[in-house]
């Protein structure tokens with residue numbers, strides 16, 4: 322946290338100065354009260370009285386200016402620091418590997434991100450400054466009290482631990498309960514995130530009532546956690562306040578006796594009481610915001626945990642640079658892999674080469690390891706055994722950015738962002754001109770339908786592309802990959818059946834995309850395997866056969882079986898299996 326404040330040292334110092342000035346002004350008011358009673362009402366008459374009133378007016382003015390400065394600067398710092406924390410955490414989240422996201426629930430991460438940073442914003446902007454100001458008041462008040470009457474101050478010092486004891490005991494309990502509350506809120510966040518994202522499934526399965534029931538359960542759990550916290554907090558605040566006022570009462574009694582015996586003046590007792598009330602109020606404030614500051618400490622700990630979560634993919638210390646012209650030759654040498662944290666080996670001793678410009682189809686039953694292979698090529702997971710090379714360079718010797726910039730991925734489920742057509746395609750190459758985007762869309766057979774949209778390329782596509790048909794989404798995704806123009810293409814064919822016309826258009830788009838590129842395609846269509854230069858057959862993570870469609874039909878029982886069951890029918894090419 323201190324690290325986040327350090328770039329704004331000047332403002333922090335200014336805020337602290339205002340805070341000190343404001344506190345001193347308040348403490349000076351106590352002296353004004355003393356003078357007002359002892360001298361203003363004394364024999365010296367009007368002139369002193371007026372002077373003291375003017376003096377008090379000046380102090381109040383100074384205090385107002387100080388309050389403005391402190392409030393403005395502290396709130397500014399609160400906003401700035403939480404913005405910086407958001408930036409830092411988001412930057413970290415963008416670099417974390419899929420292993421992290423496989424373990425953490427995204428909803429929980431989002432909830433931490435939003436609610437914890439908002440809490441920090443409040444604490445830095447307000448609670449923290451209140452706690453600080455109150456601490457100065459307690460210290461200053463005690464000093465002024467000691468100057469006014471050390472005997473009475475001793476009495477206060479005896480009373481102080483009695484007042485503070487419940488703060489320590491109950492405060493700990495409140496903190497534990499606050500953490501439980503935050504965790505329950507994070508659970509709720511994760512639940513809302515999932516159900517709203519999957520709203521179509523929720524509605525089509527008529528799951529609304531059940532989801533509502535689950536949601537109610539989560540909300541009630543939050544309430545239950547909050548109820549305990551509120552109870553303890555209420556006990557904490559009321560105990561401290563009542564103890565403080567009982568203490569003040571006792572001191573008033575002792576002070577009254579001192580005035581009657583003539584050891585202090587009425588003005589001194591008034592000033593003393595003013596400070597005592599100030600100190601009691603400040604102690605009350607500290608106890609009130611203490612738990613919030615503690616909650617914020619918990620929140621910042623969680624956020625820093627996120628910000629410092631390290632990706633298990635390490636960048637090489639001195640990465641080898643790829644040549645300007647990458648050919649796209651991919652080679653696997655004895656590659657074995659199991660997902661981190663799982664014992665099972667998913668890929669066994671894989672070795673094969675894909676030559677530059679070759680079109681290779683991967684086939685295999687579900688779970689054979691095809692998607693895993695794609696993930697490993699882009700180094701989404703560490704590969705402890707075996708090696709993958711790109712143009713004869715080990716991929717873990719390359720910088721991640723440079724490595725991933727060589728692959729264009731077209732996933733099975735086309736990803737559409739909630740922005741315009743133009744920006745969706747431009748995602749593949751953010752610096753592309755509009756003409757380049759249009760050319761890519763023409764090549765992907767998408768231009769025609771885009772032009773029919775009311776706003777053409779500026780049409781907003783809705784979240785996850787809800788306004789597009791399946792085939793249209795695929796062609797946008799292909800246009801993105803065409804625009805990206807990367808040497809190696811990783812294509813996970815969509816399994817969803819399209820109508821005949823869309824199918825033809827998508828096929829044409831894919832053909833354009835694959836021209837001149839090394840292509841590795843997870844094949845679900847007969848046309849793809851027939852047109853591939855080579856087919857690799859994977860079975861339970863092992864490479865069991867390789868060859869052309871005809872060769873494999875003749876030589877591999879598994880392929881024949883697979884082709885009969887899995888690859889789509891002859892519709893694509895009119896060929897018979």
Ligand SMILES: Nc1ncnc2c1ncn2[C@@H]1O[C@H](COP(=O)(O)OP(=O)(O)OP(=O)(O)O)[C@@H](O)[C@H]1O
Nearest residue numbers: 423660663667685686687688689690691692693694
């Ligand atoms: N994140 C993960 N953590 C642990 N195991 C995983 C993970 N992802 C996949 N697996 C396991 O790895 C194996 C291979 O999965 P993979 O997704 O690569 O298969 P696939 O051939 O692409 O299947 P499909 O055609 O169904 O997509 C499966 O047994 C799967 O359960």
